[in-house]
Amino acid sequence: MPESPFVIAGGGIGGLATALGLARKGLPSLVLEQSAAFGEIGAGIQLGPNAFHAFDYLGVGDAARGMAVYIDKLRLMDAVSGAEITHIPLDEPFRARFGNPYAVVHRGDLYGVLLQACRDNDLIELRANCRVERYNQTAGRVTALLAGGDHVGGQALIGADGLWSNIRRQVVDDGAPRVSGHTTYRSVIPVDEMPEDLRWNAATLWAGPKCHIVHYPLSDWRYFNLVVTYHNDAPEPVAGKPVSKDEVRRGFEHIHPRARGIIDLADDWKLWVLCDRDPVENWVDGRVALLGDAAHPMLQYYAQGACMALEDAVCLSHMMETRDSIEAAFEAYRAQRVVRTARVQLGSRAIGDHIYHPSGAHALVRNAILRDLAAEDHYDRLQWLYGGTGLGTATDA
Secondary structure (H helix, E strand, O other), X not given: OXXXXXXXXXXXXXXXXXXXXXXXXXXXXXXXXOOOOOOOOOOEEEEOHHHHHHHHHHOOHHHHHHHOEOOOEEXXXXXXXXXXXXXXXXXXXXXXXXXXXXEEEEHHHHHHHHHHXXXXXXXXXXXXXXXXXXXXXXXXEEEEEEOOXXXXXXXXXXXXXXOOOHHHHXXXXXXXXXXXXXXXXXXXXXXXXXXXXXXXXXXXXXXXXXEXXXXXXXXXXXXXXXXXXXXXOOOOOOEEEEEOXXXXXXXXXXXOHHHHHHHHHOOOEEEEEEEEOOOOOOOEEOOEEEOHHHOOOOOHHHOOHHHHHHHHHHHHHHHHHHOOOHHHHHHHHHHHHHHHHHHHHHHHXXXXXXXXXXXXXXXXXXXXXXXXXXXXXXXXXHHHHHOOOOOOOHHHO
């Protein structure tokens, strides 16, 4: 009889990466996606070197690199004065220091790489229209109970079902996500509609009082991704709501015309109210484990949400090889990941307050500190994040 699978609730980047990681260890998985089809919503995503460490481990490094745009720098601009505050070079010294590049990619393109790799693997089964509502657990087996009354059994269950995870509700039971009060608006524009003097090969962030603007090239330089965020004390979660350009403009009337004018370049704006959760330690219940946003949802300010899910997948699969039971492997995975991901969760909140959104004297202090940093100073500060630690593999050495 074939070995029963690891059931993975959630067919996003984290769920697919987990299936690939388990397959590398010879372990079968069944990925259950609640949507009618496997797919990814959104446009741009930033990938630090730690994401490429994970891609290489999962066997999709070359394909992921083929989808990416390799930017020259991370550029921080003052949205009030219009002047550059600092930049972090991403050239050969950066790659040599961290062992991999920094890049940007269309989320759908990256997702397609992972999805095709899963479809090509005989150890991975994909099923859509399967929403996991809860689970039951007995010795040696977990049963995922689906909306509509069906159920699926396996030797373990991994909750990769996102911010509103039903698996987390049963494992942690910590209520609804925390609403940050920060509203993000997203759009894309053709590259030839971006003013020539702003067509920088950079991930550019304009930091202003209670707001910021991000832009970078995508899809072989066919588009620019635009993400603008306003700290407007939004009271409740919203995801993907279409909004008018006038609504977007209202949060940015107080910044430099050069930065503000970027908003006028796009028409198809959608709104998200950002949410996260406080870090917790209890990701595991016997043969059930949380992963990605189900375990550690975070704000966008470190650009690490997908990267942390990829790292989780690598670490979990590695622990399956190094421990003598699923329960022990899940606990080792949790212990390896919890502090690192909590640091990114809490750090993302702090960056939003102290780097992206300050005003007045607070902003002047930020500018003075960051302008004094050389490239190596920036690299030293990023070593903990990009240096490959936390995967639970030989890359941690």
